[in-house]
Every structure is written in structure tokens, then in C-alpha cells.
Amino acid sequence: VLKVNLSLRKNIKSHLSVLHRNCTELGPNHMLKGKRVIVTGASTGIGEQMAYHLARMGSHILITARTEAKLQKVVERCLELGAASARYVSGTMEDMAFAEHVVKEAEASLGGLDMLILNHVGTSYFGYFDGDVGHVRKLLEINFLSYVAMTVSALPMLKESEGSIVVVSSMAGKVGFPFTVPYSATKFALDGFFSSLRQEFSIQSVNVSITLCILGFIDTGKRSAV
Ligand SMILES: NC(=O)C1=CN([C@@H]2O[C@H](COP(=O)(O)OP(=O)(O)OC[C@H]3O[C@@H](n4cnc5c(N)ncnc54)[C@H](OP(=O)(O)O)[C@@H]3O)[C@@H](O)[C@H]2O)C=CC1
Numbered sequence: 001v002l003k004v005n006l007s008l009r010k011n012i013k014s015h016l017s018v019l020h021r022n023c024t025e026l027g028p029n030h031m032l033k034g035k036r037v038i039v040t041g042a043s044t045g046i047g048e049q050m051a052y053h054l055a056r057m058g059s060h061i062l063i064t065a066r067t068e069a070k071l072q073k074v075v076e077r078c079l080e081l082g083a084a085s086a087r088y089v090s091g092t093m094e095d096m097a098f099a100e101h102v103v104k105e106a107e108a109s110l111g112g113l114d115m116l117i118l119n120h121v122g123t124s125y126f127g128y129f130d131g132d133v134g135h136v137r138k139l140l141e142i143n144f145l146s147y148v149a150m151t152v153s154a155l156p157m158l159k160e161s162e163g164s165i166v167v168v169s170s171m172a173g174k175v176g177f178p179f180t181v182p183y184s185a186t187k188f189a190l191d192g193f194f195s196s197l198r199q200e201f202s203i204q205s206v207n208v209s210i211t212l213c214i215l216g217f218i219d220t221g222k223r224s225a226v
């Protein structure tokens with residue numbers, strides 16, 4: 001047993017050193033060079049900044065949100081920063097057909113997909129829960145169901161490329177806090193869905209990674225009162 005353990009450790013050590021050497025030689029800025037990436041909610045805030053990082057790394061970028069004028073400007077900036085290509089599709093994630101259309105657009109224009117970054121978030125309020133069930137339903141559609149719809153549509157391409165799904169969530173999706181009840185519910189739903197799906201991928205040896213990003217407050221210049 002000791003012999004097997006020692007040889008296993010040696011093997012892992014040598015694999016890690018090769019991996020480390022490859023990463024160091026290429027540098028972190030090359031990790032997504034040439035990769036085909038969708039970023040949702042990329043007209044402002046964190047999504048916009050992620051698009052610029054991907055552009056600096058030389059990725060092919062497809063961004064989406066509702067506001068066409070802002071998306072146009074982000075695409076122009078991405079091209080200036082060195083994106084291999086950049087394009088946008090505008091529309092609302094209240095509509096599941098639109099969510100699926102974005103993925104189809106990646107297939108048609110990029111011929112596949114390496115990374116799906118799900119980041120968009122619908123407008124909510126910061127205050128006591130007001131009992132508006134319609135608002136909770138709408139927010140679940142935008143913040144949760146459209147994430148599921150895009151994942152289902154993108155999965156064949158991601159399996160093919162052995163790619164990644166990145167889901168942007170929040171502290172409010174891990175712990176209950178006051179004043180963000182509908183928002184928090186949608187983020188908890190993401191954890192339930194994607195953490196369970198990750199377990200199934202592991203059992204089925206599906207080589208698609210799922211990363212849930214748990215962010216605290218990030219000042220994007222938009223909100224000051226929270
Ligand atoms: N900022 C923070 O403190 C924190 C943020 N997060 C998470 O990070 C992610 C990004 O947040 P942040 O950058 O602050 O958010 P922003 O409000 O700055 O950006 C939200 C993005 O989603 C898009 N969007 C809004 N509604 C819709 C819709 N109905 N259909 C399609 N797109 C829509 C917006 O564009 P448009 O209006 O043009 O459609 C915009 O591009 C979110 O998932 C959020 O929950 C998590 C923790 C903290």
C-alpha cells in the first residue's frame with residue numbers, strides 16, 4: 001500500500017509540475033485566448049468588465065443584455081482591447097426563447113462554445129418583502145429559469161469542447177439576509193440547480209466544469225445606498 005501511495009504521489013507531483021510549467025510559460029492572460037465565450041448581462045457592471053478581461057485575453061466574445069446602444073459600445077471597446085472577435089445579441093431574459101436564441105447565435109457565428117458566463121440580473125428592490133408574488137415569479141424567470149434554459153441549450157456544445165459554465169451568484173444566495181428576499185430566493189435556486197447538476201456530471205463523467213461565484217457587495221458605481 002505504501003509503495004502504491006508513494007508512486008501515486010510521485011505521479012501527481014509530476015503532473016502538477018507540468019501543469020504549472022505550462023501555465024507559467026503561457027501566463028494567465030493567455031488562458032482564454034481563442035476561446036468562444038458568451039457573457040450575459042454585459043452591458044454594464046461586472047459583466048461589462050468581464051467582457052473587457054476576456055477581450056484582453058484574445059477570446060471570441062458574444063455578449064447580451066437588453067440595451068442595444070450600450071452593447072454596441074462594449075463590443076467596440078472589446079475589439080479595441082484585442083478580442084479575437086466580438087458581437088452582441090440584444091433582448092430580454094424574461095423570454096426563454098430569447099435565452100435559447102443567444103446560444104443558437106453562438107453556434108451559428110462561432111461554430112461552438114467553450115465557456116458560458118451567466119451573470120445577468122433583473123431589477124429588484126432593497127427593502128422589506130412587499131408580498132408581490134408576481135415580482136418573485138418574474139425575477140425567478142430572469143435570474144434563474146433563463147440560466148437553466150441557456151445551460152440546456154449550450155450543453156451539447158460544452159460537452160464537445162469540454163468547456164465551462166460560470167454562474168455569478170451572491171452571498172445572498174448562500175445565507176438569508178433581510179431586504180433582498182426575492183433576489184436571495186433566485187440566487188439560492190441557482191445553488192440548488194447547479195451544485196446538484198455538478199454532482200451528476202461527476203457521476204456521469206461529463207467533463208464540463210460548473211463554477212458558482214459567491215460575491216459580496218461590489219461597487220460598480222451604480223448603487224450607493226446598500
Ligand atoms: N454588484 C454587486 O454588489 C453584486 C453583484 N452580484 C451579482 O453579479 C451579477 C452582476 O451584477 P451587477 O454587475 O452588479 O449588475 P448590473 O445591474 O450592473 O448589471 C446587470 C446586467 O443584466 C442586464 N439585465 C437586466 N435585466 C435584464 C433582462 N431582463 N434581460 C437581460 N438582461 C438583463 C443589464 O443590462 P440591460 O439593463 O441592458 O438589460 C446588465 O447588463 C449579478 O448576477 C448579481 O447578482 C452578486 C453579488 C454582489
Ligand SMILES: C[C@H](CCC(=O)NCC(=O)O)[C@H]1CC[C@H]2[C@@H]3C(=O)C[C@@H]4C[C@H](O)CC[C@]4(C)[C@H]3CC[C@]12C
Binds near residue numbers: 123171176222
Ligand atoms: C438590489 C440588487 C438587485 C438587482 C437590481 O435591482 N439591479 C438593478 C439596479 O440596481 O438598478 C442587488 C444586486 C446585488 C445585491 C447585493 C449582493 O448580492 C451582495 C449583498 C448580499 C446581502 O444579502 C445583502 C446586501 C448585498 C450588498 C446585496 C444588496 C442588493 C443587491 C445590490
